[in-house]
Amino acid sequence: MPLQRARTLVRWFVQPLSGPERSFWRVVTSCLLAAVTLWLLNALNKTYTTRISYPLRWTYDADHFIPVRPLDEAVAVQVTGRGWKLLRNTLGLEVRPAEVVVRRLPISRSLPASALRPALIGTMEGLQLNAILTDTLYFEFDRLTERRLQLRLSPASDGSALPFAARFVPESVTFRGPATTLNALPNPYPVHLPQAPAGSTEGSIIVPIGGPALVQTDVEQVRVKLQPRPLLTRTLPVVPEPRNFPANRRFWLRPAAVPVQVEFFAEDSALLGPGQVRVLLDYRQLHLPDSTLQPVLMPLPARVRGARILTPTVRFSTAEALPPADSL
Incomplete structure (x- = not known):
């Protein structure tokens, strides 16, 4: 019985939509809209x-x-x-x-x-x-000031210098914003390349300036022309690191320090020292006829752009022979 009553109620609502009484629902809808409108007007007047x-x-x-x-x-x-x-x-x-x-x-x-x-x-x-x-x-307010800064390329993500120089157009940019923020900006101002190109290029690229929050610039982007940079060279004396040498046995190496010629950019000069370059001597590679070992360069840090060992071999001798004057 309850199910039959539910069906009868649904049929009573739906039947006018499919028959000639379809206008009945238009009248009902109009009455509801009129009632809601009158209620809303009455509520807004209170x-x-x-x-x-x-x-x-x-x-x-x-x-x-x-x-x-x-x-x-x-x-x-x-x-x-x-x-x-x-x-x-x-x-x-x-x-x-x-x-x-x-x-x-x-x-x-x-x-x-x-x-x-x-x-x-x-x-x-x-x-x-x-x-x-x-x-x-x-x-909180700060004084509004302006500061004009020269531009330079920012270093690589590891802090090393980039393999090319840059010429900016324009060469400097005016920053406008809070005085405290502007005074903290470095001069020259570093410009980040969207993607560092491989090698050098004779063309130019468009680079956005960017900047801290609340700081505006007189230009939004600059044109950068990249040019190859010359490398500097230096010879470093490096003491080889022995590996797999016989234990409890005294030995000498000649020369005691191996000269290594390294290539780098000027910005990395202050960070470059003997500790940045390592040379390995493996006893298992000993050449028995002349008792020599070939020094091998260990992996180089990013700031070293190239290196080569100037001494191709190192002579190995044991305690049975007299130690040379320039050995360890």
Whole structure:
């Protein structure tokens, strides 16, 4: 029986849609819309007390100062007013923001919300201000300055110099923003390549400048022409590292230090020393007829662009022979 009653009820609702009574539902829908509209109009004509967020407009010396953190866009208040006025404020229709005037910059860093009462009352049309729910507005400003910096290519991700030089067009860029941020920028300013090209190129590429937050530049990108760079050379004396040598047996090597010629760029000169280059001597590679070993270079750091051992062999001798004057 319950199932039969449910089927009868569904049929009663659906049957007018498929028969000549289809207009019945149009009448029902129109009545519902009219009822909802009348209810909404009646509700909006009533008076309510509620909490809203009222928009703010900040006034300060924008030619000489800049906010270094976001300013509050609204303040929480409790108001009384008709539903129409509250709806208009919620939708942001024809709402005049309350003006917040900031003086004594950059010393001032806060403002009591009670100081906004005159501005709020003067801009709230049709609303009665009951209370300001926000205690204090906090802000931070810095002096707005400009600084012009020369440009240079930033080093590789490992800190080593890049294998090419760069010519920028323009050669310098003007940065505009907070004084504290601009004073911390390096001079010359490093420009990062989107993707470091292999080798050198005679063409040019377009590179964005970038920069910290709140800092603007007079140009958004520069043209960079890459050119090959000459390598510097230096000869380093490197003491070989013995491996697989007989234990408890005294031996000598001649020469005791192997000269290694390395190639590098000028920026890496201060970081380059004997400890950066290692040479290996493996006893298992001993050439018995003349008792010599061939030195082998260990993996080089990224700042070393090339290296070669100037001494092809190292003579090995044991305690049975007299040690040479220049041996260990």
